[in-house]
Amino acid sequence: MEPIVSIRNLSISYPGDGARSAVKHINLDILPGQAVGLVGESGCGKTTLALALMGMLPPGCDHRGKIIIAGQKVDFYQRPGQASARDHCAMIFQNPQTSLNPVISVGTQISRIILRYSRLKKSAIPDRLAELLVLVGLSDHCRKLYPHELSGGMQQRVLLAMALAREASILIADEPTAALDAGTRLQILNLLKQLQEQQKLSLLLISHDLSAIARVCQQVAIVYQGRVVEQAPQKLIYTQPRHPYSAGLLAAIPKIHPQRPRKLQTLLGEANHSSGQTGCDFASRCPRREAYCEQQLPPLNATLEKSQQFACFNPRPLSAVRK
Amino acid sequence: MPMYLRKTLHSLSLLLGVTFISFLLMVYFGPDRSYAIAGKNPDTAQLEEIRQQLGYDQAFLSRYFTHIKDLASLNLGQSESNGKPVSQLLAETIPVSLLVLLPGFLVGNLLALLLAMVAAWYRHSWPDRLLTNLSLAGVSISFLIIIILLSTWLCTPQGLNLFPSRGWRVDSLASWFTYATVPSLALIIVTVFFNLRFYRALLLDEMQQDYIRTARAYGAGPFSIMFKEALPNTLIPFLTRLLFSLPAILVSGSLLLESYFGIPGVGKVSFDAIFNADQPVLNAIVSLSAILVIVIAWLADFIYPYLDPRINLQAESP
Amino acid sequence: MTASLKPAKPSSRFKLPTLGTLIFIGFIGILLALAAYPLPEWQTISPDRFAGISLEHPLGTNALGQDIASRAETASWHSLRIGLIVALCAGFLGVSLGLLSGWYAGRWPDTIILWLTGVMEAIPFYLFVAALAYALRQFSWSMELAMVITFWTTMARLIRAEVIRLKQRDFILSARAIGLSPSRTLTAHILPNALPVLLVQLSMIFIAAIKAEVILSFLGLGNNSSISWGQMISESTHEVISGHYMNFFSASILLFMLIYSISLITDSLQTRSDPRQGVA
Numbered sequence: 001m002e003p004i005v006s007i008r009n010l011s012i013s014y015p016g017d018g019a020r021s022a023v024k025h026i027n028l029d030i031l032p033g034q035a036v037g038l039v040g041e042s043g044c045g046k047t048t049l050a051l052a053l054m055g056m057l058p059p060g061c062d063h064r065g066k067i068i069i070a071g072q073k074v075d076f077y078q079r080p081g082q083a084s085a086r087d088h089c090a091m092i093f094q095n096p097q098t099s100l101n102p103v104i105s106v107g108t109q110i111s112r113i114i115l116r117y118s119r120l121k122k123s124a125i126p127d128r129l130a131e132l133l134v135l136v137g138l139s140d141h142c143r144k145l146y147p148h149e150l151s152g153g154m155q156q157r158v159l160l161a162m163a164l165a166r167e168a169s170i171l172i173a174d175e176p177t178a179a180l181d182a183g184t185r186l187q188i189l190n191l192l193k194q195l196q197e198q199q200k201l202s203l204l205l206i207s208h209d210l211s212a213i214a215r216v217c218q219q220v221a222i223v224y225q226g227r228v229v230e231q232a233p234q235k236l237i238y239t240q241p242r243h244p245y246s247a248g249l250l251a252a253i254p255k256i257h258p259q260r261p262r263k264l265q266t267l268l269g270e271a272n273h274s275s276g277q278t279g280c281d282f283a284s285r286c287p288r289r290e291a292y293c294e295q296q297l298p299p300l301n302a303t304l305e306k307s308q309q310f311a312c313f314n315p316r317p318l319s320a321v322r323k
Numbered sequence: 324m325p326m327y328l329r330k331t332l333h334s335l336s337l338l339l340g341v342t343f344i345s346f347l348l349m350v351y352f353g354p355d356r357s358y359a360i361a362g363k364n365p366d367t368a369q370l371e372e373i374r375q376q377l378g379y380d381q382a383f384l385s386r387y388f389t390h391i392k393d394l395a396s397l398n399l400g401q402s403e404s405n406g407k408p409v410s411q412l413l414a415e416t417i418p419v420s421l422l423v424l425l426p427g428f429l430v431g432n433l434l435a436l437l438l439a440m441v442a443a444w445y446r447h448s449w450p451d452r453l454l455t456n457l458s459l460a461g462v463s464i465s466f467l468i469i470i471i472l473l474s475t476w477l478c479t480p481q482g483l484n485l486f487p488s489r490g491w492r493v494d495s496l497a498s499w500f501t502y503a504t505v506p507s508l509a510l511i512i513v514t515v516f517f518n519l520r521f522y523r524a525l526l527l528d529e530m531q532q533d534y535i536r537t538a539r540a541y542g543a544g545p546f547s548i549m550f551k552e553a554l555p556n557t558l559i560p561f562l563t564r565l566l567f568s569l570p571a572i573l574v575s576g577s578l579l580l581e582s583y584f585g586i587p588g589v590g591k592v593s594f595d596a597i598f599n600a601d602q603p604v605l606n607a608i609v610s611l612s613a614i615l616v617i618v619i620a621w622l623a624d625f626i627y628p629y630l631d632p633r634i635n636l637q638a639e640s641p
Numbered sequence: 642m643t644a645s646l647k648p649a650k651p652s653s654r655f656k657l658p659t660l661g662t663l664i665f666i667g668f669i670g671i672l673l674a675l676a677a678y679p680l681p682e683w684q685t686i687s688p689d690r691f692a693g694i695s696l697e698h699p700l701g702t703n704a705l706g707q708d709i710a711s712r713a714e715t716a717s718w719h720s721l722r723i724g725l726i727v728a729l730c731a732g733f734l735g736v737s738l739g740l741l742s743g744w745y746a747g748r749w750p751d752t753i754i755l756w757l758t759g760v761m762e763a764i765p766f767y768l769f770v771a772a773l774a775y776a777l778r779q780f781s782w783s784m785e786l787a788m789v790i791t792f793w794t795t796m797a798r799l800i801r802a803e804v805i806r807l808k809q810r811d812f813i814l815s816a817r818a819i820g821l822s823p824s825r826t827l828t829a830h831i832l833p834n835a836l837p838v839l840l841v842q843l844s845m846i847f848i849a850a851i852k853a854e855v856i857l858s859f860l861g862l863g864n865n866s867s868i869s870w871g872q873m874i875s876e877s878t879h880e881v882i883s884g885h886y887m888n889f890f891s892a893s894i895l896l897f898m899l900i901y902s903i904s905l906i907t908d909s910l911q912t913r914s915d916p917r918q919g920v921a
């Protein structure tokens with residue numbers, strides 16, 4: 001199958017940041033109808049990648065490489081309102097509270113997008129609005145409410161309805177659950193998964209939360225400091241992570257096992273943001289570091305069956321099944 | 324206490340304050356009018372009688388209450404320079420001032436808003452820099468200088484000599500254009516310079532909000548982002564500035580414009596009253612314009628919930 | 642998700658003098674040059690009416706044969722003096738009342754000060770000055786006094802907001818926790834942090850006072866014991882019609898230089914304390 005989104009060798013750096021790049025040589029494919037998860041800690045370049053996909057990079061960024069969406073090359077500095085490759089994408093954001101216009105009713109905000117993207121007549125818009133509200137699990141009276149009258153979960157549902165109103169085939173969700181409490185988080189993730197399957201959307205779910213990704217995505221890419229360090233189907237990542245960083249992330253997820261209390265593991269140290277280093281970005285924090293790790297950058301290698309790729313000279317052995 | 328009640332009480336207390344100050348300045352420590360009324364060489368008995376008529380012999384508080392009562396019933400006395408009732412004088416001059424000032428004031432504010440939108444849209448690139456630097460230089464030029472330059476250019480034989488340099492004989496739209504164009508132009512220029520940077524800052528603040536990013540991600544164009552998304556969020560500060568500068572423009576702005584162009588509006592009347600120490604006129608204008616400011620502010624509080632659904636006047640205030 | 646935040650441009654420590662400081666230095670330079678130049682007294686009337694530019698009269702003379710350069714110089718010092726006095730006095734009043742009302746926010750001193758601010762802001766400034774000037778007609782500082790009484794309000798509001806904002810910060814809470822007195826906390830800890838706001842507002846008052854003085858003395862409401870830019874411009878309105886521009890240009894250009902340079906300096910100050918507000 002042809003990928004609907006393909007990111008090729010993409011590097012982006014912000015002005016004034018010197019040689020440090022927010023995104024480094026990223027290659028990533030999303031197949032039609034596939035849910036891909038992008039995992040990494042804050043500041044690793046996840047949002048930059050999402051903004052690049054939407055053609056909304058802040059002005060003055062330095063970029064190399066390209067993104068192709070449905071055969072069309074993305075212009076990173078898309079002028080607002082212009083038709084382009086990003087019309088295939090809808091995006092939902094981290095803070096639903098601030099991402100909605102506070103002085104406009106949610107019904108109007110959704111209707112504006114219906115009007116802009118569907119070929120419906122004006123009179124048909126209220127019906128379509130009602131349909132979308134049902135799809136995202138909101139009751140019909142919500143259309144008259146203003147964002148501040150809704151809970152965080154309901155606000156995120158409104159944003160999802162806006163995404164559906166856009167009639168895009170690709171949905172980019174940037175930390176959609178980070179600002180929500182635990183119960184609501186599960187509801188929104190389930191809704192996301194349900195909508196993705198039902199509407200046959202391609203989904204890029206960006207999160208720092210591996211468990212959220214596990215719930216929704218088939219394919220997972222793990223990003224460290226702007227670089228993809230490991231990429232594999234969801235099952236493989238969870239059962240046999242090869243990159244020490246992926247393993248560290250997994251070990252940091254709390255698990256409740258009353259019989260076998262486990263000490264929660266943390267990654268040591270802080271991300272090293274100094275520019276000009278030549279070796280592996282993770283070397284300074286890596287438990288499996290060797291001398292050469294700091295000299296040379298490990299390339300993204302494929303395993304024999306090619307489904308799992310990782311960038312490490314000294315990966316965890318295959319037998320090291322997660323305890 | 325619900326918010327609207329609290330706001331109303333606050334406005335009432337402000338009303339007491341401004342009337343008290345106008346009373347102190349204009350009436351209690353103001354000019355003693357008995358000599359003026361009594362004419363030349365009055366004897367003490369005559370003076371005493373006039374002072375009693377004017378209520379000068381009464382206690383401080385009761386004089387203050389008389390002052391409030393007079394203001395409330397618009398019983399403002401007679402002008403000392405021409406003997407006309409002050410309320411009639413105001414009724415004649417306020418429409419003139421509105422005709423001179425209101426169009427320029429509104430056009431200037433709208434123009435400032437539009438230019439601010441351009442600046443905010445092109446923030447940090449050349450249209451923004453040009454506009455913000457121009458308006459900074461513009462506010463540094465005194466209103467006076469703008470009026471003189473403009474009238475010398477448009478109203479004198481040295482310049483284009485298109486308009487009369489003074490006067491006001493307006494009975495039709497054409498005559499309005501003859502007499503009000505130059506004052507209005509001056510007012511527009513000043514209003515644009517004065518407001519552009521403020522409106523730009525308002526809009527720029529909104530442009531950095533997340534909901535604008537959402538609108539951009541969902542394909543909104545420049546027009547839609549500015550007018551449909553950002554503008555509704557700036558309406559409250561915009562309207563507040565508009566409403567609160569209105570009395571200042573009507574009174575202080577007209578003082579300069581009308582005395583320069585010889586237009587018989589409120590400004591000219593207050594200018595003359597200042598120089599003739601015409602206490603009843605001055606008292607009426609100061610008190611009424613201060614009351615107007617407070618009433619406008621009070622009314623604005625009741626408009627705000629319609630502009631921003633987050634404001635709730637029924638809510639209990641802390 | 643800090644990636645979407647654009648880092649501020651690194652500012653270098655050493656900068657060329659900005660346009661604002663250059664114009665200000667130019668303004669002071671002109672004043673000092675005029676002070677050093679042997680000029681007649683500004684009041685001196687001579688038969689030499691509407692004289693052109695000469696060594697004796699570097700900017701010519703006016704309708705009464707008075708030396709324009711000398712009048713412009715005196716008027717400039719006059720304006721500077723008024724601006725400074727009003728800014729310092731109104732600033733002091735505004736800062737003190739703002740500190741008081743911010744510290745006691747929500748309690749009676751705050752209520753009274755806010756009420757007073759509301760009352761003062763409702764009264765139209767020029768009429769207030771005129772009325773006060775009349776009520777205090779034997780007192781030669783009535784204009785300055787009226788400006789001080791009306792110009793403190795914005796400063797008080799801004800300082801109050803700063804105090805309320807800073808009061809909740811950890812370092813203030815800890816200063817209070819170790820038993821520092823309110824007055825010491827306010828002056829030693831809160832005021833220094835409110836300094837950018839304070840300085841910007843001080844120069845705003847300075848500008849407002851100078852502009853107001855020009856308009857008041859143009860209208861004839863100013864102090865008649867000295868010459869001011871407003872009076873020079875007032876004289877010039879009759880002269881420009883007959884083609885004599887020196888009075889008008891010398892007064893208005895000096896006025897513009899002073900106001901524009903202070904505005905530019907203030908603006909860069911404001912941009913530094915709040916980068917989103919200023920000119921790019």
